[in-house]
Amino acid sequence: xxxxxxxxxxxxxxxxxxxxxxxxxxxxxxxxxxxxxxxxxxxxxxxxxxxxxxxxxxxxxxxxxxxxxxxxxxxxxxxxxxxxxxxxxxxxxxxxxxxxxxxxxxxxxxxxxxxxxxxxxxxxxxxxxxxxxxxxxxxxxxxxxxxxxxxxxxxxxxxxxxxxxxxxxxxxxxxxxxxxxxxxxxxxxxxxxxxxxxxxxxxxxxxxxxxxxxxxxxxxxxxxxxxxxxxxxxxxxxxxxxxxxxxxxxxxxxxxxxxxxxxxxxxxxxxxxxxxxxxxxxxxxxxxxxxxxxxxxxxxxxxxxxxxxxxxxxxxxxxxxxxxxxxxxxxxxxxxxxxxxxxxxxxxxxxxxx
Amino acid sequence: xxxxxxxxxxxxxxxxxxxxxxxxxxxxxxxxxxxxxxxxxxxxxxxxxxxxxxxxxxxxxxxxxxxxxxxxxxxxxxxxxxxxxxxxxxxxxxxxxxxxxxxxxxxxxxxxxxxxxxxxxxxxxxxxxxxxxxxxxxxxxxxxxxxxxxxxxxxxxxxxxxxxxxxxxxxxxxxxxxxxxxxxxxxxxxxxxxxxxxxxxxxxxxxxxxxxxxxxxxxxxxxxxxxxxxxxxxxxxxxxxxxxxxxxxxxxxxxxxxxxxx
Numbered sequence: 001x002x003x004x005x006x007x008x009x010x011x012x013x014x015x016x017x018x019x020x021x022x023x024x025x026x027x028x029x030x031x032x033x034x035x036x037x038x039x040x041x042x043x044x045x046x047x048x049x050x051x052x053x054x055x056x057x058x059x060x061x062x063x064x065x066x067x068x069x070x071x072x073x074x075x076x077x078x079x080x081x082x083x084x085x086x087x088x089x090x091x092x093x094x095x096x097x098x099x100x101x102x103x104x105x106x107x108x109x110x111x112x113x114x115x116x117x118x119x120x121x122x123x124x125x126x127x128x129x130x131x132x133x134x135x136x137x138x139x140x141x142x143x144x145x146x147x148x149x150x151x152x153x154x155x156x157x158x159x160x161x162x163x164x165x166x167x168x169x170x171x172x173x174x175x176x177x178x179x180x181x182x183x184x185x186x187x188x189x190x191x192x193x194x195x196x197x198x199x200x201x202x203x204x205x206x207x208x209x210x211x212x213x214x215x216x217x218x219x220x221x222x223x224x225x226x227x228x229x230x231x232x233x234x235x236x237x238x239x240x241x242x243x244x245x246x247x248x249x250x251x252x253x254x255x256x257x258x259x260x261x262x263x264x265x266x267x268x269x270x271x272x273x274x275x276x277x278x279x280x281x282x283x284x285x286x287x288x289x290x291x292x293x294x295x296x297x298x299x300x301x302x303x304x305x306x307x308x309x310x311x312x313x314x315x316x317x318x319x320x321x322x323x324x325x326x327x328x329x330x331x332x333x334x335x336x337x338x339x340x341x342x343x344x345x346x347x348x349x350x351x352x353x354x
Numbered sequence: 355x356x357x358x359x360x361x362x363x364x365x366x367x368x369x370x371x372x373x374x375x376x377x378x379x380x381x382x383x384x385x386x387x388x389x390x391x392x393x394x395x396x397x398x399x400x401x402x403x404x405x406x407x408x409x410x411x412x413x414x415x416x417x418x419x420x421x422x423x424x425x426x427x428x429x430x431x432x433x434x435x436x437x438x439x440x441x442x443x444x445x446x447x448x449x450x451x452x453x454x455x456x457x458x459x460x461x462x463x464x465x466x467x468x469x470x471x472x473x474x475x476x477x478x479x480x481x482x483x484x485x486x487x488x489x490x491x492x493x494x495x496x497x498x499x500x501x502x503x504x505x506x507x508x509x510x511x512x513x514x515x516x517x518x519x520x521x522x523x524x525x526x527x528x529x530x531x532x533x534x535x536x537x538x539x540x541x542x543x544x545x546x547x548x549x550x551x552x553x554x555x556x557x558x559x560x561x562x563x564x565x566x567x568x569x570x571x572x573x574x575x576x577x578x579x580x581x582x583x584x585x586x587x588x589x590x591x592x593x594x595x596x597x598x599x600x601x602x603x604x605x606x607x608x609x610x611x612x613x614x615x616x
Contacts (some may be wrong), residue, residue: 050522052518052521071521072518072521072522073521073522073523073524073526074524076524077522078522079518079519079522081515081519083515085513085516085518085519086519087516087520087534088516088538089538098523098525098533099523099524102520102523102524102525102526102529102533103524146519146523147522147523150523150524
């Protein structure tokens, strides 16, 4: 096992900068998600760490050892591919044995290790099957067993759950996490599914256009996004744009919004505030609550009922805000209803304007 | 009901007509190789006399062995070279690759008569001349494009992640090729090899240009024999070859499902 350090990594394909000066420290034993839209460079970064492609500049170290010019077969990594890439001409057992067999391990050792790996992914009895006789979830487990049986220093997963249906995906998320904890391997996981990134990883790196936008624990990125992109890509956010007042922003119509967190900005600069939809309380009267709370008036334009919660779209002079309310009772607001929105400054993040 | 029956009946008739079209001449020739009359006269009287005569015809037998030897060597050389070329074209990007790929296929369309003439002139110019070695070179050149086309078609169905997966597990280039890529393309390699064998074994035009009286192949020898005067030994040798090559084809088809998943 080993940590992975990526420093100032750049890689271009022609005029396209697939990776632009990316630095990330993947801690030993951690579960790390690389999240981004397609074309953000997350897969390019994974392939660089794997060794399928070499960087134009920058450094990659696995366990402190520089590997950026070492080809994949000498890097001692384990990789799980999006479509599993099981060898169709081999049985499940031979697939898992492949990595040990090309290293010239003794037959008895191979048989033992293969059985242990198959037991770990709960496929102990299916060693004799062919890949095409397995379900999607089982193929996924075989791919995982094959990747970890060689005791790699780091496990790389390229959208491994993308081909599974939703229910199976949730099962596999839990399973993957269990196996990762059990063997304590440093894991780097590429996904475009924000929920998967939030629920599975210790840390998340968000990439966009080949650059690392933000990096940190899921709670930190969710609660303290540093850019509008990070705020809207990981979870949902209402964005207000205006000028900073030092403690918040003033909207073009003069309304002040207080922010309790985020960047320290000089008064007068362009800036935005981000608020999560579930942090906003919605009511029909102005009432008398916290005088420090941010307050806006608007009108419900649409309501989407989703069982345990409802999403309200509230119009406020040219801007539509999204509010998510847990359905703790049966009272509901009708479309067209005039409402008051309130949320605390602590739930408001100040972001430097772009 | 009635119409479906008629359609079914038509379908069966069609298949039988097709088979008759393909096999009737061959079957008649095979029967005549066992007929006493050398002039295809009926009634049919059984004999193995022509096979006995064939056994004493040294020229025909030596030409048959030449053909078999050349076909086997051609198959081996062009299958190995062609598969390696297909793999290289599949894996690597290099300058002039598109041109090279485009130039590989016209030789299939060039009439063998023209290729044969060109080879004769060229081999004379460079000092190789005529004979079995010249014939072998010519056959390999004719068979190579077929092998490359067939193996490349099979490679198109190969998932490149399989090679990447093998490499990520520590396999070197040789292990990747021999344990992952080759097993996948093997049906294509076998099919390509069969094509190469057929191109060489059936080859008349190019062999005719490149053979000398002592060093010749079976099709050229049969042609020469027919010009001297037809004998039923030709029927006999043709029948033997048909039986052997059909058995070979059926065996291959039995063990390798071309194109499909194994």
